[in-house]
Amino acid sequence: xxxxxxxxxxxxxxxxxxxxxxxxxxxxxxxxxxxxxxxxxxxxxxxxxxxxxxxxxxxxxxxxxxxxxxxxxxxxxxxxxxxxxxxxxxxxxxxxxxxxxxxxxxxxxxxxxxxxxxxxxxxxxxxxxxxxxxxxxxxxxxxxxxxxxxxxxxxxxxxxxxxxxxxxxxxxxxxxxxxxxxxxxxxxxxxxxxxxxxxxxxxxxxxxxxxxxxxx
Amino acid sequence: xxxxxxxxxxxxxxxxxxxxxxxxxxxxxxxxxxxxxxxxxxxxxxxxxxxxxxxxxxxxxxxxxxxxxxxxxxxxxxxxxxxxxxxxxxxxxxxxxxxxxxxxxxxxxxxxxxxxxxxxxxxxxxxxxxxxxxxxxxxxxxxxxxxxxxxxxxxxxxxxxxxxxxxxxxxxxxxxxxxxxxxxxxxxxxxxxxxxxxxxxxxxxxxxxxxxxxxxxx
Numbered sequence: 517x518x519x520x521x522x523x524x525x526x527x528x529x530x531x532x533x534x535x536x537x538x539x540x541x542x543x544x545x546x547x548x549x550x551x552x553x554x555x556x557x558x559x560x561x562x563x564x565x566x567x568x569x570x571x572x573x574x575x576x577x578x579x580x581x582x583x584x585x586x587x588x589x590x591x592x593x594x595x596x597x598x599x600x601x602x603x604x605x606x607x608x609x610x611x612x613x614x615x616x617x618x619x620x621x622x623x624x625x626x627x628x629x630x631x632x633x634x635x636x637x638x639x640x641x642x643x644x645x646x647x648x649x650x651x652x653x654x655x656x657x658x659x660x661x662x663x664x665x666x667x668x669x670x671x672x673x674x675x676x677x678x679x680x681x682x683x684x685x686x687x688x689x690x691x692x693x694x695x696x697x698x699x700x701x702x703x704x705x706x707x708x709x710x711x712x713x714x715x716x717x718x719x720x721x722x723x724x725x726x727x728x729x730x731x732x
Numbered sequence: 733x734x735x736x737x738x739x740x741x742x743x744x745x746x747x748x749x750x751x752x753x754x755x756x757x758x759x760x761x762x763x764x765x766x767x768x769x770x771x772x773x774x775x776x777x778x779x780x781x782x783x784x785x786x787x788x789x790x791x792x793x794x795x796x797x798x799x800x801x802x803x804x805x806x807x808x809x810x811x812x813x814x815x816x817x818x819x820x821x822x823x824x825x826x827x828x829x830x831x832x833x834x835x836x837x838x839x840x841x842x843x844x845x846x847x848x849x850x851x852x853x854x855x856x857x858x859x860x861x862x863x864x865x866x867x868x869x870x871x872x873x874x875x876x877x878x879x880x881x882x883x884x885x886x887x888x889x890x891x892x893x894x895x896x897x898x899x900x901x902x903x904x905x906x907x908x909x910x911x912x913x914x915x916x917x918x919x920x921x922x923x924x925x926x927x928x929x930x931x932x933x934x935x936x937x938x939x940x941x942x943x944x945x946x947x948x949x950x
Binding site for chain 2: 578579580586587591593594595668672675678679686689690693697699700706707711714
């Protein structure tokens with residue numbers, strides 16, 4: 517073992533880790549924000565909206581995430597849209613994750629008893645307010661476990677960004693390996709960083725889930 | 733379209749490679765994962781603690797990192813499996829981690845009273861497993877197994893990063909030759925979706941069979 521390849525490149529690896537965190541965090545936020553209206557559209561009374569959301573959900577979940585990343589990076593320029601590597605990676609990962617997130621959100625909204633929706637209507641509470649103050653807090657308890665397990669998948673998914681020329685943790689690792697020919701040391705460090713980030717994400721989840729738990 | 737026609741034989745070969753790698757990985761990881769789950773149930777902490785750590789590591793790491801470890805780090809340690817061998821090893825390790833969790837949950841869902849009943853009836857462990865536990869576990873495990881496996885097909889696209897000429901690798905090469913990335917990527921996605929769909933149909937068939945056999949239709 518020759519740990520100097522790690523200590524000597526600690527700065528590069530740290531910067532790459534920050535990139536990974538930034539990509540994962542942006543994707544996590546954007547994919548939930550994008551998934552929410554899609555989930556509402558999926559059960560909308562307006563048929564075209566329902567169809568669009570249905571097609572979106574089916575195609576994005578059927579396609580490999582890597583295919584979506586390539587579509588954003590290699591495919592969009594064909595339509596005259598040129599994205600830099602990082603935005604392309606974030607776009608691909610977000611579109612992919614939103615397809616799953618919208619199904620979890622939809623299932624959670626459906627799991628709130630119908631009577632709750634009817635009571636809101638009977639009390640004349642406008643739908644947006646009802647959603648925010650009454651439905652969502654109840655749906656959250658059902659939504660959080662599947663949603664957060666999908667978000668840890670997103671952290672792992674951010675490694676795919678290295679394949680569209682983003683210099684995040686895995687990409688940096690590949691570059692360092694071809695420079696130094698010390699794959700073992702570098703990959704061990706990278707694995708530890710991913711597992712640590714994963715641990716942080718799981719701890720955050722636990723905290724958030726506790727927030728939404730019913731008082732015993 | 734010309735590029736698709738010209739590259740058709742390569743896409744076909746790549747699809748076949750993806751299918752047999754996936755089939756092999758699924759069979760291996762299901763058998764080993766199920767065996768480890770049963771073993772950890774039977775042998776207690778000596779197996780269940782290492783298994784939990786193993787499964788946490790391989791479920792926590794990006795597929796790409798696991799593949800790179802098999803493809804780059806193992807040769808440095810003296811074991812060179814080549815691209816396809818590395819991909820098969822990497823995905824099997826990841827698969828075992830998930831399958832073991834799926835089967836552990838399935839075993840845990842079997843009512844403990846049933847074990848007491850089989851003991852009272854004098855059934856030995858093997859018979860209990862085969863006639864009582866297995867038919868129930870298959871039913872509870874099947875949806876999770878199929879969901880994971882169908883999703884896992886798509887992960888095989890990552891193997892293109894370690895020089896395996898599967899569907900995504902051929903797609904990338906074809907993109908480099910032509911200026912039709914959109915079409916090519918959609919074709920590739922269609923191939924993965926088709927493989928995943930076959931699995932979903934298989935799930936319906938198997939679940940129907942097991943639902944019929946045991947009578948109860950839950």
